[in-house]
Amino acid sequence: MSKSGKIFVISCSGIGKALGTVGRTAMYEVVEKLRPNEATTVCLPLITIGDETVLKLVRTNSCISVDGCPFQCARKNIEASKGKLVASFMVTDVLRENRGLKPEGVIELNPKGLKLASRLAEKIVRQIDETNKNR
Amino acid sequence: MAIAKDKVGIVSCSGEDLPEGTISRIATRMVLEKLRPDDTVTICLPLFLAGSEDERAFAKVFPTIAVDGCDKRCAEVGTKKYSGKPVATIVVSEIIKKYPRLKAKSRDKLSAEEKELALKVAKEIAAKVDEVLGRKKLRGVTG
Numbered sequence: 190m191s192k193s194g195k196i197f198v199i200s201c202s203g204i205g206k207a208l209g210t211v212g213r214t215a216m217y218e219v220v221e222k223l224r225p226n227e228a229t230t231v232c233l234p235l236i237t238i239g240d241e242t243v244l245k246l247v248r249t250n251s252c253i254s255v256d257g258c259p260f261q262c263a264r265k266n267i268e269a270s271k272g273k274l275v276a277s278f279m280v281t282d283v284l285r286e287n288r289g290l291k292p293e294g295v296i297e298l299n300p301k302g303l304k305l306a307s308r309l310a311e312k313i314v315r316q317i318d319e320t321n322k323n324r
Numbered sequence: 325m326a327i328a329k330d331k332v333g334i335v336s337c338s339g340e341d342l343p344e345g346t347i348s349r350i351a352t353r354m355v356l357e358k359l360r361p362d363d364t365v366t367i368c369l370p371l372f373l374a375g376s377e378d379e380r381a382f383a384k385v386f387p388t389i390a391v392d393g394c395d396k397r398c399a400e401v402g403t404k405k406y407s408g409k410p411v412a413t414i415v416v417s418e419i420i421k422k423y424p425r426l427k428a429k430s431r432d433k434l435s436a437e438e439k440e441l442a443l444k445v446a447k448e449i450a451a452k453v454d455e456v457l458g459r460k461k462l463r464g465v466t467g
Contacts, residue, residue: 199340200340201368201370202336202337202338202340202349202368202369202370203338203368204336204338204349204352204353204366204367204368205366205367205368209368213340214432216340217431217432221431221432230340230341231340231341232337232338232339232340232341232342232345232398233338233340233369233370234337234338234339234369234370234398234399234402235339235341235396235398236370237369237370237372237373237398237402238396238398238401238402238405240396240398260368260371260374260375261374262368262370262371262373262374262375263370265370265373265374266370266373266374269373269374295353295357296350296353296354296357
C-alpha cells in the first residue's frame with residue numbers, strides 16, 4: 190500500500206534506554222492499531238543515511254517525531270533532511286506528566302512503560318486528527 | 325584518539341519499518357545485556373547525525389560491528405559515513421534465510437518464534453564480538 194498522503198510518525202531508534210522503547214511502542218500503537226489508515230512510519234536510519242526515496246516522502250508528507258530522550262534524534266534527523274515536521278513529542282515530557290509510570294526494560298517494557306506508551310500514543314493521535322482537520 | 329582495547333561497539337539499524345529491524349534491535353540488546361555485557365557498548369545510529377563530534381568518534385574509539393535488518397545496510401553505511409568503517413556487518417535478512425522454519429512478522433512485540441530468531445542473530449553477533457576481540461588480542465601479542 191502506498192505511504193504517500195499519510196502522516197509519518199517517526200520514532201527514534203532508542204536502543205540505549207527504556208525511553209526509546211516507549212516511543213517506539215507508542216508509534217506502533219498509532220500506526221498499527223489506532224490510526225492505521227491515516228498514519229504510517231518509515232525507518233529513521235534511512236533518513237540518517239539520506240535515502241532519496243525516503244527523503245522525498247518526508248519532504249512531501251507531514252511528519253511527527255517521537256523521541257525518547259533530549260537528544261531528539263528523530264526530530265533533528267527530520268529537520269536536517271528538510272522534512273515537513275508538524276509536531277514533536279518527547280517521552281520525557283509525557284513521563285513528567287505521569288510520574289508514577291516509570292518505564293523499565295529495553296527488550297521488553299514493564300507494564301508501567303506500556304501504559305506510558307499508550308498515554309503518548311493518545312497524544313500522537315490527537316495531533317494526527319488535528320493535522321488532518323486543518324488540511 | 326585512543327582505541328578502546330577491550331570493548332566492541334555494536335550499531336544496530338533498529339529499522340522501525342521492518343520486522344527485521346526489530347530483530348536487529350532486540351538481538352543487539354541481547355548481546356549487550358546478556359551474552360557479552362562486559363565486552364560491548366552501543367550508540368543510537370541516528371545520533372551520528374543528531375549528535376556532536378563526541379558521538380561521531382564512536383567507531384574510531386571502538387572497533388564496531390554494524391547490525392542491519394535488510395540489504396540497505398543503514399547501520400553499515402551510516403557508521404562509515406559519519407564515524408568510521410565498521411570491522412564487520414551482520415545482516416539479519418541473510419541470517420533468516422538459514423532458518424526457513426522461523427519467520428519474522430512483527431515489528432512491535434516479538435512472538436516466541438521471533439525471539440528464537442533474535443537469539444540466533446544475537447549469537448552470531450556475540451561470535452563476531454569474540455572474533456574481533458581475539459584478533460585484537462593476537463595483535464597485542466604480536467605487536
